Every structure is written in C-alpha cells, then in structure tokens.
Amino acid sequence: MSKSNTVSASKITLSELMLPSHSNFSGKIHGGYLLSLMDQIAFACASKYCGSYCVTASVDTVNFLNPVEIGELVTLKACVNYVGKSSMVVGIRVTSQNIQTGKIKHTNSSYFTMVAKNSEGENVQVPKLILSNLEEVRRFYESINRITAKKDYLHEEITLDYSSSDALEKLKNYNVILNLK
Template identity: 40%
Template sequence: MGDETIYRTVQESQSERSEIVFPADSNALGNLFGGRLMQYIDLTGAMAASRHARAIVVTASMDHLDFVSPVRVGELLILKASVNRAFRSSMEVGVRVMVEDVREQRLRHVSSAYLTFVAVDRDGSKLVVPQITPETEHQKRRYEDAGRRREMRAGETLRKREMRAALGGEWHL
C-alpha cells in the first residue's frame, strides 16, 4: 500500500463556544473562577480536536495558560479553538478566549491556552490522526510554533523523568 496520509485544513475542525457568566461560576469578587474557565477551554479544545481526528480525544496536557484579565458575572464569554498541528496520534490545539461587550460591539481578550489531545478508540488505544494543511500565513506560523512547543515539552518530560529516577521514583517537597 502507498502513502495513506490524510490531510485536513485548520478551518475544517475549528470550534466555538459561548457562555454567559453566572454568579455560581464566580468567586467572592464576582469574577469567573479560573478552574471554570479552564474547563471551558478544555471542552472547546476537545471539540476542535475531536472534529479533526473524527474520534474520541483525551486531554494530555494544558500549557501556557494565561489569564489576561478577569471575566465578570453577566459577561458573554466567547471561546475559539483551532488545531495548530497534528503529530502521529496527538494534536496541539490553541484556544483563545474573549469577552464580548454586546453594547459596544467590541471583543476583549481575556485568556489563551495551548492543549495537547490524543485520539483514542473505545478501548483507549491511540489512533493515527490526519495531518494539518495550514493555508494562511497566520496558520503557518502557528503550525511552526507548535513544533517548537512540542520540542520544549519533550525536553521538560525528559528532565522530569530523569529527576524522578535520581530520587528513586519518590517525590520530595
């Protein structure tokens, strides 16, 4: 058999989610809980990854999560996710979070994150995912940046593994 690699565009799997922030989602200052925002980011990212892989996906990591500004009760949250790059069974997804001021018709950036998802079958075994075909200059830049972040994550994973081995597998505080 020849090369059976499948390619998909970034646009084919983009996802968007909107939420209104309610008091039950906020802290004593009336700001959205960071953990709730992380949940929304994870769900929106998983939708994009699942669309791309056309399979079940599990979250492998969330890194470089920035909380740029608070989100207040009553504000409209807009989350947008795109697959930046696909590897063998994993995908890096970027999620950008904005607050929409409906009266002023303006968006305010409040958070961004990069997540890694792995495609799996119903038994939890990894699946090969389609590759990404970046089309715009912005998508091409994000594709290249995702490769650099993957190298950094691999280096960090190796460093932690070596540290655990040096400690005899034990964690010390």
C-alpha cells in the same frame, strides 16, 4: 491513501453568558469554570478534526490576563495548530465582551494537547494537517517550538543534580532561605 484535513475543518466557536453561579468569592468568573469550558472546546475541536474520541493529554500554560465579569459574554475560539501521529495541539483564545458597552478583552489563551482514541482506548492515527496560509504555518512552527522546549525542560529536570554545590549556590538568586539539615 492517507487521510488529511484542513485547519478550517477543526474550527469551533463557543459563546456563553457568564452567570453569578460561575463566580468566585471576589465576584469574578472562576478560573476553573473557564478551564472547564476550554477543555470542552478542545475536545470538540480535536474530535471534529480527526473523527475520533479524544482525551486531554496536557495543558500548556494558562495565564489569566484579564478578569471576566458576571454578565459578560465569553467567546472561546479553537483550532488544531499541530498534529503528530495520534496527538493534536489545539490552540484556544478566550475573549469576554461587556454586552452593554461592546468592549471586548482578551482574557487568556492556551494550548491543549489532545490524543485520539479508538473504542478500545488505544491511540489512533490522526489525519495529516493541511496548512493553507502563512498564519497556519506560523502556528504549526510555534507548536513545534513549545513541544521542543517542553522536552528540553523535562530532560533538564531529570538530569539536574539538585544536591550539587552549583545547584545549591544558584538558589541564592531566589527568594528562599536554604536551611538544610
């Protein structure tokens, strides 16, 4: 009998007050610190879901939409959106709240691909994902689309002949000067 688990069983929420020690030179919270928190919650979420140690395999695009200020409460919410054989895509949403005004802003979202490992460091199979509502179905399909787009991009990158006259001609559409020797 194969194991299965629900999206709800993977859900994790982490909140942390942003301190001056977390700031960068411009007085905003350092993006690297937020990425560290995101990696922590992705690990916790994936490990909770599958019951195994997990490692980060990749991080999809992280766009910093709004700066986080010192003194704001940052909340990260994560859940498993997709499972493969040994991998899981963990969706993470980050918000910050001004404690004095109560104003909440979406600061960034990202998708971490996590891989389940055993004590010898070998990949292990993860439980099947039980999708319980259409929102979970949407997130699963969006993960499939991102995975497919990433594979297509890697294939195109490998097969593109950067030295061809066609590829060199296309560079005229960009903010570069071609000065090949």
